[in-house]
Amino acid sequence: MRTLRQIAIWVALPIILIILWWALTARGASFFVPQPAGLFSKFIDVWMGERLLTDVLPSLGRLAVGLVISTIVGIGLGVLIGSVRWVRWLLEPLLEFLRAIPSTIMIPVLLLLIGINDTMKVVVIVLGCLWPILLNTIEGVRSLDEVLKNTADIYRFKGWPRLVFVTLPGASPLILAGIRQSIAVGLILLVVSEMFAATDGIGYLIMNFQNRVAIPEMWSGIVLLGILGVMLSAGFQLIEKRILRWYYGLKEAANDS
Amino acid sequence: MTASEEVRLHISGLRKIYGLGTSSEFEAVKRLDFDLHAGEFACLVGPSGSGKTTLLKMIAGLMDPTEGEVVLNGKRVDGPPEGMAVVLQEYARSLFPWMTVEKNVELPLRVAGLDKATREERIAEALGAVGLEAARKKFPWQLSGGMQQRVAIARAVATHPSVMLMDEPFAAVDAQTRGELEDLVRRVWRQLDMTILFVTHDIDESVFLGDRVVVLSMAPTVVQDDIKIDLPLEREQLGTHALPRFAELRKHVYEQVQFAKTNPGGIHSSTDERRRTV
Ligand SMILES: Nc1ncnc2c1ncn2[C@@H]1O[C@H](COP(=O)(O)OP(=O)(O)OP(=O)(O)O)[C@@H](O)[C@H]1O
Ligand SMILES: [Mg+2]
Numbered sequence: 001m002r003t004l005r006q007i008a009i010w011v012a013l014p015i016i017l018i019i020l021w022w023a024l025t026a027r028g029a030s031f032f033v034p035q036p037a038g039l040f041s042k043f044i045d046v047w048m049g050e051r052l053l054t055d056v057l058p059s060l061g062r063l064a065v066g067l068v069i070s071t072i073v074g075i076g077l078g079v080l081i082g083s084v085r086w087v088r089w090l091l092e093p094l095l096e097f098l099r100a101i102p103s104t105i106m107i108p109v110l111l112l113l114i115g116i117n118d119t120m121k122v123v124v125i126v127l128g129c130l131w132p133i134l135l136n137t138i139e140g141v142r143s144l145d146e147v148l149k150n151t152a153d154i155y156r157f158k159g160w161p162r163l164v165f166v167t168l169p170g171a172s173p174l175i176l177a178g179i180r181q182s183i184a185v186g187l188i189l190l191v192v193s194e195m196f197a198a199t200d201g202i203g204y205l206i207m208n209f210q211n212r213v214a215i216p217e218m219w220s221g222i223v224l225l226g227i228l229g230v231m232l233s234a235g236f237q238l239i240e241k242r243i244l245r246w247y248y249g250l251k252e253a254a255n256d257s
Numbered sequence: 258m259t260a261s262e263e264v265r266l267h268i269s270g271l272r273k274i275y276g277l278g279t280s281s282e283f284e285a286v287k288r289l290d291f292d293l294h295a296g297e298f299a300c301l302v303g304p305s306g307s308g309k310t311t312l313l314k315m316i317a318g319l320m321d322p323t324e325g326e327v328v329l330n331g332k333r334v335d336g337p338p339e340g341m342a343v344v345l346q347e348y349a350r351s352l353f354p355w356m357t358v359e360k361n362v363e364l365p366l367r368v369a370g371l372d373k374a375t376r377e378e379r380i381a382e383a384l385g386a387v388g389l390e391a392a393r394k395k396f397p398w399q400l401s402g403g404m405q406q407r408v409a410i411a412r413a414v415a416t417h418p419s420v421m422l423m424d425e426p427f428a429a430v431d432a433q434t435r436g437e438l439e440d441l442v443r444r445v446w447r448q449l450d451m452t453i454l455f456v457t458h459d460i461d462e463s464v465f466l467g468d469r470v471v472v473l474s475m476a477p478t479v480v481q482d483d484i485k486i487d488l489p490l491e492r493e494q495l496g497t498h499a500l501p502r503f504a505e506l507r508k509h510v511y512e513q514v515q516f517a518k519t520n521p522g523g524i525h526s527s528t529d530e531r532r533r534t535v
Contacts, residue, residue, distance in 0.1 A: 150345060157365075
């Protein structure tokens with residue numbers, strides 16, 4: 001019942017907005033503002049053909065590689081920094097400094113260093129997506145309940161088993177929250193990196209349409225990004241719900257008592 | 258089962274000063290010496306803040322003493338030792354919430370490298386002993402407080418420890434459950450031939466459970482009294498509590514704890530010479 005209502009809310013607001021949009025633009029609007037029906041058919045024309053393979057897929061590929069690298073590096077470094085005090089002491093100021101640098105600012109530098117290719121775009125994505133995962137992992141590892149740490153000590157859990165059975169599951173709620181943030185950041189960085197220097201990809205095409213004053217096409221690209229964003233976050237939420245079933249149950253039990 | 262003369266746990270000259278070398282230096286434990294023999298069930302009572310948890314953490318190898326040593330089975334403790342299990346006071350927080358009851362009990366066995374068949378046997382045995390077979394597949398947060406405590410006990414028992422430490426394990430459960438858990442601990446102690454050190458601030462509980470009660474003084478802590486509990490081996494809630502001898506022992510322990518409340522280590526009570534001959 002509750003999920004049904006949630007779905008209704010999810011669907012209702014967009015529908016209302018589309019109707020409003022349709023009503024407001026029905027009698028013709030500015031050249032720069034698209035109409036729903038026109039935009040829809042443009043969307044199908046532009047994206048649901050060959051470009052799915054030549055542009056959308058490469059973009060998603062870069063995003064996926066960037067996110068996977070960020071996750072592996074972020075969790076790996078995060079566990080190390082979070083569990084070894086002197087490493088944390090040593091690296092914390094450096095991390096604060098690096099984090100303050102927006103990764104988009106690195107694009108010109110990376111262009112020079114790496115050139116116009118996929119690697120450069122993945123690096124831009126990683127430079128931005130690493131932080132939420134890294135910082136959340138550090139926090140998650142550090143904030144593990146003292147009593148659980150004592151328990152792990154008492155039963156002499158060390159090394160790999162301790163990592164797999166205690167440290168990572170304990171930090172997983174924060175780690176997954178970090179990954180969720182990274183997905184949003186990654187999508188933005190993907191598009192930005194493709195706008196600067198690319199020969200294919202969603203960002204590249206949107207810029208290209210804009211240069212050619214192909215306004216409805218440009219809008220259709222923006223719609224595509226919106227849809228991708230929603231789908232990625234919804235898909236990730238499903239994964240999160242599965243992995244963190246214990247966490248939601250625990251929270252609910254804590255609220256009840 | 259009776260205590261043999263074999264020394265299981267040897268505690269000598271144990272001292273703990275918190276914040277050593279800082280302005281907030283605090284001597285929690287002054288000097289503790291006592292031995293636990295194999296198969297003994299000793300209860301540790303003392304006023305709040307008398308350093309019971311501090312002592313337990315040092316014995317468990319979770320904390321280094323400032324001076325002195327703990328020796329388990331002839332080996333000096335310098336980290337959580339093999340053959341020891343600890344049931345912490347915050348039992349609810351000591352269970353891994355991402356694992357089911359059976360996985361919680363299994364994990365220490367798995368990390369210790371026991372094979373699947375042995376693990377299964379131990380899980381069944383331990384959960385059977387605490388009456389929780391039906392809850393195997395549940396998560397800790399789906400259980401009541403008393404059930405969670407039983408899982409923590411089952412996890413400790415399943416490792417077949419030679420020494421089990423318990424820190425006020427029943428402080429937060431209702432009287433009914435408490436009685437059941439007390440019977441349970443006595444039962445597994447006799448079944449598995451363990452040595453138990455049981456911290457409590459409940460005098461009734463210490464007399465009912467132990468075959469020995471060690472009373473600690475206020476901090477800086479020393480052993481205030483060490484009382485042999487000569488009640489029959491078979492104990493049960495109603496009968497044992499009604500024995501005249503139970504009342505005598507309880508009175509004695511009560512007096513010692515009252516005395517301890519106002520006296521830090523070093524001052525001896527008037528009954529000190531009468532130790533063990535109540
Ligand atoms: N980490 C610490 N740093 C400084 N002082 C501490 C620390 N832990 C405990 N103490 C002090 O040491 C004394 C003994 O504490 P401990 O927790 O061992 O007492 P306890 O006998 O277990 O008390 P309770 O019955 O309330 O659990 C207390 O006065 C306490 O304030
Ligand atoms: Mg305590």
